[in-house]
Amino acid sequence: QSVLTQPPSVSGAPGQRVTISCSGNSSNIGSGYDVHWYQRLPGAAPKLLIYLNTHRPSGVPDRVSGSRSGISASLAITGLQAEDEAEYFCQSYDSSLSASVFGGGTQLTVL
Amino acid sequence: EVQLLESGGGLIQPGGSLRLSCAASGFNFRDFAMAWIRQTPGKGLEWVSAISAAGDSTYYADSVKGRFTISRDNFRRTVHLQMNSLGAADSGVFHCAKTSGGYVTSFYYFEFWGQGSLVTVSS
Numbered sequence: 313q314s315v316l317t318q319p320p321s322v323s324g325a326p327g328q329r330v331t332i333s334c335s336g337n338s339s340n341i342g343s344g345y346d347v348h349w350y351q352r353l354p355g356a357a358p359k360l361l362i363y364l365n366t367h368r369p370s371g372v373p374d375r376v377s378g379s380r381s382g383i384s385a386s387l388a389i390t391g392l393q394a395e396d397e398a399e400y401f402c403q404s405y406d407s408s409l410s411a412s413v414f415g416g417g418t419q420l421t422v423l
Numbered sequence: 424e425v426q427l428l429e430s431g432g433g434l435i436q437p438g439g440s441l442r443l444s445c446a447a448s449g450f451n452f453r454d455f456a457m458a459w460i461r462q463t464p465g466k467g468l469e470w471v472s473a474i475s476a477a478g479d480s481t482y483y484a485d486s487v488k489g490r491f492t493i494s495r496d497n498f499r500r501t502v503h504l505q506m507n508s509l510g511a512a513d514s515g516v517f518h519c520a521k522t523s524g525g526y527v528t529s530f531y532y533f534e535f536w537g538q539g540s541l542v543t544v545s546s
Contacts, residue, residue, distance in 0.1 A: 314467050348532040357518065357536040361514040401468055411484055414468040
């Protein structure tokens with residue numbers, strides 16, 4: 313059981329907008345700790361997608377965005393493309409565990 | 424181009440030991456903290472351990488504390504994870520990751536990941 317909670321799967325048609333939620337508690341996201349997002353394409357290593365809640369690394373398109381509010385965070389992808397089909401993970405810090413923690417991952421399917 | 428290449432995984436019997444290594448290239452290795460993250464089908468991603476850029480501070484998940492030891496060689500640009508008293512729950516793909524800074528902090532993240540090394544603990 314992961315510390316951060318994500319939906320197991322989401323889906324959307326090409327061109328649509330999808331969001332992936334990441335829910336924590338008062339020991340992690342709710343305490344103001346930053347949230348980061350990673351994308352894992354089939355057979356590849358995870359790749360940093362969003363850091364410090366809202367920032368995109370070089371090379372990540374601006375149709376990908378992140379936000380954080382209260383005890384949760386969200387990843388949004390607009391203009392969905394087939395290449396977005398992957399697994400997405402959120403990560404934050406948990407003060408009660410003194411450790412980085414991850415969500416269980418969300419499989420995005422492009423219909 | 425940042426590259427992280429893990430090695431040392433394999434099949435090991437319960438109670439055994441393994442030493443994972445990660446060879447880094449493409450960035451100033453001695454300036455960045457490094458981490459190991461485990462990926463398992465049942466538990467997803469789990470942070471295992473981290474080490475500061477200078478190697479003078481180490482951190483461990485409760486599940487591996489006292490059994491695993493992380494170390495680094497800044498001259499050889501490698502980071503290691505010595506794993507002892509292995510059990511079935513330790514099985515998984517171990518990823519080496521470059522973090523976002525020199526210190527292990529509450530706001531650091533994992534900028535680049537290696538492909539991972541598979542560890543299977545089974546009799």
